[in-house]
Amino acid sequence: MLSRRQLLSAGALLAGATAWTKTSAMGLPDAAVMESPDMQPPIFPTSGPDYQPVVTLNGWTLPHRMNNGVKEFHLVAEAVERELAPGSTAYLWGYNGQSPGPTIEAVEGDRVRIFVTNKLPEHTTVHWHGMILPSGMDGVTGLTQPGIPPGKTFVYEFDLVKSGTFMYHPHADEMVQMAMGMMGFFVIHPKDPKFMRVDRDFVFLLNAFDIEPGSYVPRIMEMTDFNLWAWNSRIFPGISHLPVAKNDRVRVRVGNLTMTNHPIHMHGYDFEVTCTDGGWVRPEARWPEVSIDIPVGAMRAYEFDAKYEGDWAIHCHKSHHTMNAMGHDVPTLIGVDNSKVTDKIRRVQPDYMAMGDRGMADMGEMEMPLPDNTVPMMTGWGQFGPIEMGGMFSVVKVREGLSANDYADPGWYKHPEGTVAYEWTGDVPAPTKSGDAKTMAPAAHGGHGKQG
Template sequence: MLTRRQILKTGALMLAGGAVSAVFRKATAAEQASAVTQPPLAASTGDRYAPVVTLNGWSLPWAMEKGVKVFHLIAQPVKREFAPGMVVNCWGYNGSTPGPTIEAVEGDRIRILVSNHLPEHTTIHWHGIFLPNGMDGVGGLTQPHIKPGETYAYEFTLRQNGTYMYHPHADEMVQMALGMYGMFIVHPRKPDPVRIDRDYCFMLHNFAVHAGTATPDPSVMTDFNMWTFNSRVFPGIDALVARTGERVRVRVANLSMHEHPIHIHGTAFEVTGTDAGWIPPSARYRETTMLVPVGNIRVGEFIADAPGDWALHCHKSHHTMNAMGHEIANMLGVDHHDIARRIRKLVPGYMAMGETGMAEHAAHALVGHMPLPENTLPMMMGQGPFGPIEMGGMFTMIKIRDRQKPGDYTDPGWYQHPEGTVAVRLPGEPPKPIVQGFKPTPTPDNPPG
C-alpha cells in the first residue's frame, strides 16, 4: 500500500531534481531531437526479452526506489509534427503524443506519478491492467480528479503480462481527441517460449484538423480527416525494419472512433494476443488483414521471409488519405474545363478536381503546383523509387533486408529489386483480352442464347 510518507518522499525527490525528473528530462530532449525510431531503454532488471520499439516514439525511463519502479508522466499541451509541413497543437504526456511507452515486467511493483500541467483536471486509466479499484483512474468514481498543478501517485503490482494502454477517464471527448494516450507493455517474467527478434507497437487514432488550422476539433464525432499511427501520418511514419528470417511482433492499439482493418503485404499475421492477454496457441489464427476494434488491441506476428519494401496500412481507403473534404459534389465524369477556365480568371491557380479521379490533383498539390491552406497536407503524399506512392494517413512500410544486422533499426533505403522481378510495361499495342469460354450472366436485356 502506498503510504503518505512514501508520497511525500517521492515528491521531495521530484522537487530536488532527483533521479526520476532528471531521467525524464534527458529522454524528452532525445526524443524531440530525432524523429527516427530508436530501441528504447530496457525496463527489465535482468529478465531476457526483446524491448519494444515504439514507432516515432520512445519508452519512459524509471528509477528504482526500495524495490519499486518509479515512473513519472506529465500531462501537458504538446506540439506534434504529423508529417513535414504540418504541426498540430495537441495534448499529451512528457512532450509527446502518444505519451512514452511504459515498459515493465510481470511481478514488478510500480509507482507512476502523474503531474497535471493541463488547463483542466484529468486522470489516467490503465486500460486492461488488473489492479486495485482505487488505482483504476476513473475520475469521480474511483478517485478525485487531478486538478491543474497537482501530482497523484498510482501504485500496484503487475499480475499479468501482455499489451495494454493508458488514457484519461476525465473529459475524454476533449483529452483523447487532442492526443492523450500511450502504450503500456508488461513483459513476461519467464522467457517467451517463442523467440521474438523485433517487437513494435503503435496506436491508431483519428483527428479532425480543419484545413488551414492547427488545433484538433473535439466536437467532431465521425468525419475525421487525419488518420494516424502514433499521431503521425504517411510519409511521416517510420518504417518497420527487419532482417530476413526474423520473427516480428506488431502490437496495435486502437483509441480512435473507428475500427481499422490493418493489412500486411507479402506475408500474413498470426494473431497471438489482445488487451485481455495472449491467445492460446491452439486458438491462434492467420490472416493478412487484422481487424482492430475500437478500444481494443491486437497483436500479430510474422516471419520476415521475403525481402522488399512491403506496405502495412489500414484497408479503409479513406484512412490512407489526409485532409479530406467532406460533403462535396461528385464530379467524376463531369467535363468542367470551361468553368474552370473562367474561374481561373477570378482565382489564379484554381484547379478543378475529380473529373477523372484524384491522382492528378494530389500530384499537383504534392509537388507544389497547387497552393494549399497553411499547415495543411495534401491528401496523398510520399515519393517512392517509381514515383508518387499516393498514400497518406495510416500507411507505412515493412523493410525486410538480408543484410540488416540484428538490432539495427536504421532505414535501409529503397529496396533494390533483382533483375527481372519488377512488373514492366509491354511495348506496342495492348494485347486483346482473353474471352474464350466467357459466358455473360443472363439478364432480362441479355437472355440466354
C-alpha cells in the first residue's frame, strides 16, 4: 500500500526513497525533514560570526555541516502534504517535507555547497533569486545547466558576496513547480555582527493556490483567479502569531512569489523600510510606512521598535486576500428577502442556510456544513468573538516581560481598564484619567521606529 506522499511522488521509482539515510546518501550531508506545521525555534550559530537568527512563520531553518571550511546543506525536492490550517490539507511539491522549503541561513563571506536531490516525477533546478554568483550556478534549465533528472543529485557551490534577504525556487517547468509550492527563503547575515542587528527577525513568503473546496491539489493553470492566499502555505487561522517583547527592535522580511502584488499593513505602528532584495537601504534613504507594497518576485524588510503593547493585526490590505476558499461567482444579496426560496430549498436540503442578505459577517459565527478538507471563508476567534478573517492575516503580539528568543504564544492581550471601545448608553463619559490618555495615544497615533 502506497502512502499519499508516495503516490504524489509518481510511483515505485521514488517510493523507496521517502526516508533519506547516511548509508543511502553515501557521504552527502543529512537531509533534515520537518513535517510539523508549527513555527520552529531559531538555530543559533555555533561558530563563525555571531548573528541573531531568523524565525520563519510556520517554518524552520535548514541545518548545515562544515566540511573543510565550506557550509554544506542538503535540499530534497519532493511531494509533500501541507496543512494549510486545521481541517485543510494540500498535496503540494516542496523541499525536505514542507512547502515552502526550509529557510537557509549563512553569513556574508561564507562559501556554501548545496546538494539538491530530486524526488519529483520530472526534472527540476534551483534558482537562487537575487544572489550574486557564477552564471553556471544560477539554476535556469537549458540556459545555465541541464535539469536535475528524477532520482539524481546536483551540487551548487558559490561564495556569499553580500548580505541581505533572498529566495530560492525552480527555473524548470516553473509554472507547475511554483504553483505546486516550490520556494524558500535564503537569508545572508552581515559579517559584522553589529550591522543591522535586531532583537527579533521574522521571515515569511507570500504564495497563493487555487484549490477547489473538497479537493487537495492546486490547479496549476490558474493565472489570476486564486481562492487561497497564504503566508508560507498557511491560511488564517493557521498562520503563526508574531510574539515580540516590549522595546525589542523587530525586523519583518516578506517575499512575494505570487502572481500579484500585496500591500502588507501592520496596525498600531509606523515602520521603516530597511531592505529590498537589492540590498540594505541607507539610513538617509529609508522612508516611513504603515503599509508596504511587495511587488511580484521581490522582497521587502521593515523594522520598528516595539514600544506599544497589544494585539496588532498584520495582513494584506487587498480585502479578498484575507478570505479563504472564496467562490467568485456568488451574487450580492444585500437587501434581498430570500426567506420564501429558503423555505422551498429546505424541503429538499434541510441544512440549507441563506446568507448574504445583511452582508457576510454571519460567516464568522455560523458553523455551516462544508466539503471535506475545506475551512470557512471567514474564520478564527479572538477574545471578543469571531475575527472574520482568513488568508493573509496574523497578529503581532507585543508584551512586557517576554524573555529573549521566547516565541511561545502569550495569549490575548489584557487591555488596561478604560482602553477598549464600548457601547454608549447616553450617560456622560467619566473624565479621562491622565494615565488612560497616555495609554491610548499609541493606538490612536501609531509609533515611530528609530533609524538604525
